[in-house]
Amino acid sequence: MNTQLNFADQQWAASLESGKAWPAPAKLNLFLHITGRRADGYHELQTLFQFLDIGDLLDFAITDDGQITCLHHLQGLNPEQDLCWRAARLLQKSTGCSAGAQIHLYKQLPMGGGLGGGSSDAATVLVALNALWNTQLSSEELAALGLSLGADVPIFVHAQAAWAEGVGEYLQAADPPEPIYLVIHPGVHVATGRVFSDPGLTRTCPPITMSDFILGRAGNVCEPLVRRLYPEVGEALDWLSNAGCEARMTGTGSCVFAALGDQAAAQNLLGSLPSRWTGWVARGRNQSPLMDRLQLFEN
Known part of the structure; x- marks a missing residue:
């Protein structure tokens, strides 16, 4: 539900x-x-x-x-x-x-x-x-x-x-800006220790600045690994992307999120969320x- x-x-x-x-x-x-x-x-x-x-x-x-x-x-x-x-x-x-x-x-x-x-x-x-x-x-x-x-x-x-x-x-x-977000929990528990101990995790990112982030030169290096270990997270990211959103994962997952234009847009997208997932509309603070x-x- x-x-x-x-x-x-x-x-x-x-x-x-x-x-x-x-x-x-x-x-x-x-x-x-x-x-x-x-x-x-x-x-x-x-x-x-x-x-x-x-x-x-x-x-x-x-x-x-x-x-x-x-x-x-x-x-x-x-x-x-x-x-x-x-x-x-x-x-x-x-x-x-x-x-x-x-x-x-x-x-x-x-x-x-x-x-x-x-x-x-x-x-x-x-x-x-x-x-x-x-x-x-x-x-x-x-x-x-x-x-x-x-x-x-x-x-x-x-x-x-x-x-x-x-x-x-x-x-x-x-x-940073304080947008309306749609946050999705795809129903899996990601073990942070499992992600950080995996030899496939990228650990060599060059340091960036806030300007780099603003220009879109930043992401979540845990995402490819979490997609492989927890396919449900990848499905949720893909669902948001297919809805025209810039989908991102928070921390080591499992929740994913996207900034929406306004409350109504977020609520409309929440209404179409697959029933196997849980979603929330929230404002950044x-x-x-x-x-x-x-x-x-x-x-």
């Missing part, structure tokens, strides 16, 4: 608008190049991150017993593997905070979709509890904590579209919805 997911249409929109829920927005990699591989196995990359106005939502109930509990529908996940629990515990230990929290995650982004769901959830936990516990860490300090949880967590903490280099930790604020929520809390 085709689905449109947007904060304005969710069951928990009232909670978000009332200042209760905290968003964990999706991200897109507008391009992804790998420029090398470090001795420790991590890849050097270049990418441009932009947020979407779709994502997961989290509610927090602060407690005075120091206990951290996470409520969600991700079955069989141990606390030590739960990024929300790990983020809360890391902030608690790093600041000596004696308060606890009950975290309710409303998971809507697909796992293994390249939309950054787990990293975004962890960043929202750090940002929200830093405010709710009044632990008073700066965004730079929160981002440093987040980097130990995952390479993409800092971008979500900083909450600003950014050009990223290194393993994703070197960020420069960016202001250079300031994350998480920052909007933090400003609401602070005001």
Whole structure:
């Protein structure tokens, strides 16, 4: 069944608008190049991150017993593997905070979709509890904590579209256009580790600049490999291309996307999406919805 997911249409929109829920927005990699591989196995990359106005939502109930509990529908996940629990515990230990929290995650982004769901959830936990516990860490300090949880967590903490280099930790604020996107999940979970460990992955991209990206001299070097390993992703890319769109893949996949002229065009294309896939219409956001929520809390 085709689905449109947007904060304005969710069951928990009232909670978000009332200042209760905290968003964990999706991200897109507008391009992804790998420029090398470090001795420790991590890849050097270049990418441009932009947020979407779709994502997961989290509610927090602060407690005075120091206990951290996470409520969600991700079955069989141990606390030590739960990024929300790990983020809360890391902030608690790093600041000596004696308060606890009950975290309710409303998971809507697909796992293994390249939309950054787990990293975004962890960043929202750090940002929200830093405010709710009044632990008073700066965004730079929160981002440093987040980097130990995952390479993409800092971008979500900083909450600003950014050009990223290194393993994703070197960020420069960016202001790309904010179009309406059609995002498609072709129903497969792409294992990032499988992609980055494959010997066929291109790791020798020459460094580029923002001007190169604007001129169209950028792409996603993971796409050919993911097409081979996960044919469903290639089918979704081809479907978008055949519809006259410039189809792209985010991260290591599996989600693909295209910028559309307006909301109506995106909705029309969404209506023709094959029933085996899930799709969303979303607007690109250079300031994350998480920052909007933090400003609401602070005001």
